[in-house]
Amino acid sequence: xxxxxxxxxxxxxxxxxxxxxxxxxxxxxxxxxxxxxxxxxxxxxxxxxxxxxxxxxxxxxxxxxxxxxxxxxxxxxxxxxxxxxxxxxxxxxxxxxxxxxxxxxxxxxxxxxxxxxxxxxxxxxxxxxxxxxxxxxxxxxxxxxxxxxxxxxxxxxxxxxxxxxxxxxxxxxxxxxxxxxxxxxxxxxxxxxxxxxxxxxxxxxxxxxxxxxxxxxxxxxxxxxxxxxxxxxxxxxxxxxxxxxxxxxxxxxxxxxxxxxxxxxxxxxxxxxxxxxxxxxxxxxxxxxxxxxxxxxxxxxxxxxxxxxxxxxxxxxxxxxxxxxxxxxxxxxxxxxxxxxxxxxxxxxxxxxxxxxxxxxxxxxxxxxxxxxxxxxxxxxxxxxxxxxxxxxx
Amino acid sequence: xxxxxxxxxxxxxxxxxxxxxxxxxxxxxxxxxxxxxxxxxxxxxxxxxxxxxxxxxxxxxxxxxxxxxxxxxxxxxxxxxxxxxxxxxxxxxxxxxxxxxxxxxxxxxxxxxxxxxxxxxxxxxxxxxxxxxxxxxxxxxxxxxxxxxxxxxxxxxxxxxxxxxxxxxxxxxxxxxxxxxxxxxxxxxxxxxxxxxxxxxxxxxxxxxxxxxxxxxxxxxxxxxxxxxxxxxxxxxxxxxxxxxxxxxxxxxxxxxxxxxxxxxxxxxxxxxxxxxxxxxxxxxxxxxxxxxxxxxxxxxxxxxxxxxxxxxxxxxxxxxxxxxxxxxxxxxxxxxxxxxxxxxxxxxxxxxxxxxxxxxxxxxxxxxxxxxxxxxxxxxxxxxxxxxxxxxxxxxxxxxxxxxxxxxxxxxxxxxxxxxxxxxxxxxxxxxxxxxxxxxxxxxxxxxxxxxxxxxxxxxxxxxxxxxxxxxxxxxxxxxxxxxxxxxxxxxxxxxxxxxxxxxxxxxxxxxxxxxxxxxxxxxxxxxxxxxxxxxxxxxxxxxxxxxxxxxxxxx
Ligand code: HEM
Ligand code: FES
Numbered sequence: 001x002x003x004x005x006x007x008x009x010x011x012x013x014x015x016x017x018x019x020x021x022x023x024x025x026x027x028x029x030x031x032x033x034x035x036x037x038x039x040x041x042x043x044x045x046x047x048x049x050x051x052x053x054x055x056x057x058x059x060x061x062x063x064x065x066x067x068x069x070x071x072x073x074x075x076x077x078x079x080x081x082x083x084x085x086x087x088x089x090x091x092x093x094x095x096x097x098x099x100x101x102x103x104x105x106x107x108x109x110x111x112x113x114x115x116x117x118x119x120x121x122x123x124x125x126x127x128x129x130x131x132x133x134x135x136x137x138x139x140x141x142x143x144x145x146x147x148x149x150x151x152x153x154x155x156x157x158x159x160x161x162x163x164x165x166x167x168x169x170x171x172x173x174x175x176x177x178x179x180x181x182x183x184x185x186x187x188x189x190x191x192x193x194x195x196x197x198x199x200x201x202x203x204x205x206x207x208x209x210x211x212x213x214x215x216x217x218x219x220x221x222x223x224x225x226x227x228x229x230x231x232x233x234x235x236x237x238x239x240x241x242x243x244x245x246x247x248x249x250x251x252x253x254x255x256x257x258x259x260x261x262x263x264x265x266x267x268x269x270x271x272x273x274x275x276x277x278x279x280x281x282x283x284x285x286x287x288x289x290x291x292x293x294x295x296x297x298x299x300x301x302x303x304x305x306x307x308x309x310x311x312x313x314x315x316x317x318x319x320x321x322x323x324x325x326x327x328x329x330x331x332x333x334x335x336x337x338x339x340x341x342x343x344x345x346x347x348x349x350x351x352x353x354x355x356x357x358x359x360x361x362x363x364x365x366x367x368x369x370x371x372x373x374x375x376x377x378x379x380x381x382x383x384x385x386x387x388x389x390x391x392x393x394x
Numbered sequence: 395x396x397x398x399x400x401x402x403x404x405x406x407x408x409x410x411x412x413x414x415x416x417x418x419x420x421x422x423x424x425x426x427x428x429x430x431x432x433x434x435x436x437x438x439x440x441x442x443x444x445x446x447x448x449x450x451x452x453x454x455x456x457x458x459x460x461x462x463x464x465x466x467x468x469x470x471x472x473x474x475x476x477x478x479x480x481x482x483x484x485x486x487x488x489x490x491x492x493x494x495x496x497x498x499x500x501x502x503x504x505x506x507x508x509x510x511x512x513x514x515x516x517x518x519x520x521x522x523x524x525x526x527x528x529x530x531x532x533x534x535x536x537x538x539x540x541x542x543x544x545x546x547x548x549x550x551x552x553x554x555x556x557x558x559x560x561x562x563x564x565x566x567x568x569x570x571x572x573x574x575x576x577x578x579x580x581x582x583x584x585x586x587x588x589x590x591x592x593x594x595x596x597x598x599x600x601x602x603x604x605x606x607x608x609x610x611x612x613x614x615x616x617x618x619x620x621x622x623x624x625x626x627x628x629x630x631x632x633x634x635x636x637x638x639x640x641x642x643x644x645x646x647x648x649x650x651x652x653x654x655x656x657x658x659x660x661x662x663x664x665x666x667x668x669x670x671x672x673x674x675x676x677x678x679x680x681x682x683x684x685x686x687x688x689x690x691x692x693x694x695x696x697x698x699x700x701x702x703x704x705x706x707x708x709x710x711x712x713x714x715x716x717x718x719x720x721x722x723x724x725x726x727x728x729x730x731x732x733x734x735x736x737x738x739x740x741x742x743x744x745x746x747x748x749x750x751x752x753x754x755x756x757x758x759x760x761x762x763x764x765x766x767x768x769x770x771x772x773x774x775x776x777x778x779x780x781x782x783x784x785x786x787x788x789x790x791x792x793x794x795x796x797x798x799x800x801x802x803x804x805x806x807x808x809x810x811x812x813x814x815x816x817x818x819x820x821x822x823x824x825x826x827x828x829x830x831x832x833x834x835x836x837x838x839x840x841x842x843x844x845x846x847x848x849x850x851x852x853x854x855x856x857x858x859x860x861x862x863x864x865x866x867x868x869x870x871x872x873x874x875x876x877x878x879x880x881x882x883x884x885x886x887x888x889x890x891x892x893x894x895x896x897x898x899x900x901x902x903x904x905x906x907x908x909x910x911x912x913x914x915x916x917x918x919x920x921x922x923x924x925x926x927x928x929x930x931x932x933x934x935x936x937x938x939x940x941x942x943x944x945x946x947x948x949x950x951x
Binding site for chain 1: 427428429471472473474492493494495496497499500503504565568569571572573575576577578579580581582583585586587588589590591592593594595597629637640641642643644645646647650651654655657658659660661662664665666668669671672673680685686687688689690691692694704707708710711712713714716719720721722723724725726729730759790791801802805
C-alpha cells in the first residue's frame with residue numbers, strides 16, 4: 001500500500017524542475033512531483049477552484065476507473081466464492097469422533113487447511129479489491145491540512161488558563177482544609193484493594209523447605225519408586241555404571257486401602273535423579289559419602305537456578321545439564337555448579353537400603369530443593385554440619 | 395453501471411439520517427477529512443492495531459471452549475496417543491479445541507500467529523518512531539503509552555502461552571515461580587500469593603486466565619484507544635518534502651480514501667494471519683504432552699518476544715552471595731528483572747532525557763531522517779544490538795547444534811558480544827550517519843553522480859553530475875541543526891559572567907552530554923569549490939519557507 005509516485009495518474013510525473021526519476025525513487029512516500037495539476041500550492045486557491053479539499057486532488061481518467069472497477073469486482077467475487085468455500089470446508093471436513101478411526105491428527109490438519117485457506121483467500125481478495133478501488137477508482141488525494149498549534153515558541157495557554165480558572169472558582173485552591181481532608185479520605189480507600197489481595201495465598205513459607213521424602217507418619221524411611229512404573233528399586237539390581245533414572249518417594253497409603261498418590265505439587269519438589277557410578281568415580285568428602293550406597297547417588301532433579309527439571313545426563317563426564325539455561329552440575333562431587341547461572345549445588349538425598357534390600361531415603365533433603373529463596377539460609381554443609389542427623393532434615 | 399448519477403437509496407438515506415441528527419456538526423466534518431500522510435513506515439502501527447483486533451476476536455472464540463481448570467481428568471478425546479492419560483482440564487480442553495471443534499485449531503493458530511505479529515509490529519513501529527524522532531514534543535506521552543503497551547503485550551503473550559498447560563507452558567510457569575522466589579525479602583511470600591501455595595498448585599491457571607482474558611485486554615484496549623485518539627488530536631508526523639511544513643500535514647483524507655485504504659490493510663493483515671495459520675503449524679500442544687514437573691523437553695523455545703529474557707538468563711554466570719545468611723539470587727534477579735527493567739526504563743525515559751540533553755523545547759511535526767540525528771540513531775542501534783544478542787543467546791542450544799559449536803563456547807561468544815557488540819554498533823552507526831550526511835551535502839552542492847561518463851577533449855574521463863531535483867533538495871536540506879544550547883557550552887552574559895546554571899555538577903553533566911550528543915556536525919553551508927562541475931545546482935526556492943524545516947542555523951542558504 002505504499003504510495004509511490006508512479007500511481008500519480010494526473011500526468012506530470014516528470015515535472016520540469018525535477019531531477020531524473022532515479023533520484024526521486026529513493027524517497028518513497030514523498031509527495032508526487034509537482035505537475036500542472038498541482039499548481040494550486042495555496043490551499044485556499046484549490047478550495048476556491050471547487051475541489052472538495054484544500055490541496056490537490058487528481059481524478060483518474062475514466063478508462064482507468066472503469067478497468068479498476070472491473071478488477072475490484074473480480075476480486076470481490078473471488079472473496080465471495082472463497083467465503084462460501086469456508087462453509088463448504090466446515091461441513092465437508094469431518095474431524096474428531098467423526099473422522100475415520102485413528103486419523104484425528106490428519107483430519108484436524110485437513111480441516112484446518114481447508115478452513116484456513118478459504119478464509120485467507122476471502123480476506124485477501126477483499127483486501128486486494130479495496131486496494132484497487134482506492135488506487136484506480138478513487139481520485140488521488142494530496143490534501144494539505146493546517147496544524148493548529150504553533151510550531152515553536154508561543155505555546156497556547158488557553159486550556160491551562162481555563163483549567164486554573166475553574167480550579168480557582170471551585171475553591172480547591174483557596175481552601176487547603178478541603179483539599180487535604182479529601183486527600184486523607186482517599187488514602188484508606190486506595191489501600192483497600194491491596195488489603196483485599198491478602199487472601200490470595202497462605203504465608204507458610206516453611207513448606208518450601210520440606211519435600212515428600214520426609215519419613216511418613218509411621219517413621220519408616222520412604223522407598224524410592226521409579227517414576228512412571230512406581231516400582232521400588234533393589235540396590236543390588238541398580239548396578240550398571242552410567243545408568244540414571246527418575247525417582248519419586250513412596251506416597252502415604254491412600255484411604256480405605258487405595259493406592260497412595262503424590263500430587264503434582266509434591267512431585268514438583270520431590271523429583272529426584274538416581275545415578276549409578278563406579279564407587280571410585282565419586283569425588284566426595286568422606287562425610288558426604290554417607291549419602292551414597294556403593295556408587296549410587298541421588299540428586300534433586302529441580303534445577304537450583306529457576307527450577308526446570310535438570311534432566312540431561314552425560315554418562316562419560318557424569319555431568320547433569322539443565323536444558324533451560326544450561327546450568328551444569330558435576331554429579332561426582334556433590335552436584336557443584338561447573339557452568340551456567342545456577343547459584344548452588346543440587347541438593348543430595350541421603351540414601352540407605354532397607355531390610356528387604358530396597359533403596360530408601362534416610363531422611364528428607366537436608367537442604368531446600370529448587371531455586372533459592374530469601375529465607376533458605378546457608379547450605380547444610382555451610383552450616384557446619386559434619387554428619388547427617390536424620391532429625392535435622394525432617 | 396460505472397457512473398451512477400443518483401446514489402443508491404440506502405446510502406443517500408443514511409447521509410440524510412445522519413444530517414438530521416448531527417446536523418451542522420463541524421467536528422464530524424473536520425474529522426472526516428482528517429489528513430493522514432502516506433509512508434510505508436506509518437503502517438507498522440496499523441499492523442499492530444489490526445493484529446490486536448484479530449487477537450481479541452479469536453480470543454473470545456477460544457474462551458467459549460477453553461476451561462481454565464487444573465483439575466486432573468482422564469483424556470477421552472479423539473487424539474489417540476493421549477487417550478487415557480491424566481491431565482489438567484485446561485490441557486484437555488485445549489486438545490478438544492484442536493481436534494474436536496471444527497475450526498478450533500484454526501482459531502487457536504490464528505490467535506497465536508496474530509499474537510506474534512502483534513508484538514513484532516509493536517517493536518517495528520517503536521523503532522520507526524524512535525529513529526525518526528517522532529517521540530519528541532508534543533508526542534512524549536504517546537511514546538509512554540506505546541512503551542507500556544509493549545510491556546503489557548509481552549506479559550499478555552507469556553500468560554497466553556501458559557494457559558494450555560502443556561509441557562512447555564508448564565515450564566514457563568515454573569520459570570515465573572523461580573523468578574518470583576528470587577526476589578529478596580518478599581519473594582517467597584509473593585510466590586505463595588501468586589500460586590495460592592506452592593508450585594504448581596491448583597490456582598495458577600484460573601488466575602492467569604482472568605488476567606489474560608479480562609484484566610490485561612481491558613487495560614490494553616483503553617490504552618490503544620488513548621493512543622489512537624492522541625494521534626488523531628496531534629495529527630501525524632510527516633517526512634520532509636516540498637509543500638510540507640511544520641504547520642501542515644499533507645496526505646490522504648480520512649474519508650473516503652484513507653478509510654478504505656485502512657480497511658484494505660486490515661483485511662491484508664487478517665488474511666495473511668489466516669494464511670499463516672492454515673499453512674504453518676504453531677504450538678502443537680498435543681506433541682508436548684501434559685505438564686508434569688518431572689520432565690522437560692530439550693530444545694524448547696519460548697515465543698520470540700520472551701527470547702531476550704531467556705538469553706539473558708542463559709548468559710549470566712553463577713552468582714549467589716549470602717547476605718547476612720540470606721541467599722541473594724543475583725544470577726536470576728539481574729538477567730530476569732534488572733536487565734529488562736533497565737531496558738524498559740531507558741526506553742520510556744528517552745524522550746525526556748533527549749529533551750533535557752538538547753534543551754530542545756520546540757514542537758516537532760517533521761520526522762527526522764535517522765542520519766540527521768547520528769547520536770540518537772547510534773544509540774538506537776546500540777540498544778537493538780544488545781537486545782539482538784540476548785535474543786540469539788536465547789537460542790544458543792540450537793545454534794550450537796546447527797553449527798556444531800561447543801555449547802559452552804556459544805555462551806562465551808555471546809557473553810563477549812553482549813559487551814563488545816553494542817559498542818561497535820554505536821561507533822559504526824554514527825560513522826555511517828555522518829558519512830551519509832556528507833554525501834547528502836555533496837549531492838546538494840554538486841549534484842549527484844548520474845552514471846554518465848564523458849570524455850573531455852583532454853582525454854580525461856569524468857562522470858557527469860546532475861543537479862538534484864527540487865523534492866530531493868528539500869529532503870536533503872531537512873537536517874535541523876541541533877546545536878547544543880548556549881547554557882551548556884559555558885555561555886557568558888554581557889558582563890562576561892558565565893551562566894551560573896552551567897557550574898552546578900548537574901549543569902556540567904548536561905553540558906557534557908549535550909556536546910557529546912551533538913558533536914561531529916556536517917556543516918551544510920560550507921561550499922568547498924573543489925570540483926569543477928555543476929555547482930549550486932538547486933534552484934532557489936526549493937528549500938525556502940515552505941520547506942518542512944523551520945530553518946535552523948545551518949539551514950540558511
Ligand atoms: C492482546 C493480546 C493477546 C495476546 C498477545 C495473546 C496471546 C496468547 C497466546 C500466545 C496463547 C497461547 C495459544 C496457543 O495455545 O497456542 C493464548 C491463549 C489463549 N488466549 Fe490469548 N492473547 C491475547 C488476548 C486474548 C484475549 C483478549 C482473549 C479472550 C478474550 C484471549 C483468550 C485466550 C484463551 C482462552 C487462550 C487459551 C486457549 C488455548 O490455548 O487453546 N487472549 N493467548
Ligand atoms: S532452570 Fe536450570 S539452568 Fe535455569
